[in-house]
Amino acid sequence: MIFNYTEVAVKQALPEVLKEYIKNHPGTCTCQRCQEDILALTLNQLPPHYVATDEGTIFTQVSFDQIGGKAQVIAAITRSIQQVAANPRHQK
Secondary structure: OOEEHHHHHHHHHHHHHHHHHHHHOOOOOOOHHHHHHHHHHHHHHOOOOEEOOHHHHHHHHHHHHHOOHHHHHHHHHHHHHHHHHHOOOOOO
16 A cells, blocks of 8 residues: 555644644634644645555654654644634634
C-alpha cells in the first residue's frame, strides 16, 4: 500500500499542537470542519513523502525526526490554525 507519510505525521501532531495553541488562544474553534480545514491547509504547505513499505515508513520517520521535519510540521500546523481561526467556514 502506498501512502503519504507527511499526512501521518501531520495527523499525529495536530491534536497536541492544537491543544498547545488553545492554551494561548482560548476560544479557537476545534470543530471537525475546522480541524479538517487545518489538516488540508497544512498538507498543502508541506511536500509529500510517499512510502510503499514498512522499511520506507521507518526510514522516512527517522529522516523526519533528524532533519527538522517535525519542526516544519508543527510550524505549518500553527500557520494553518491561525488562518482557519481568522477565517472559519462557519459562523463564529
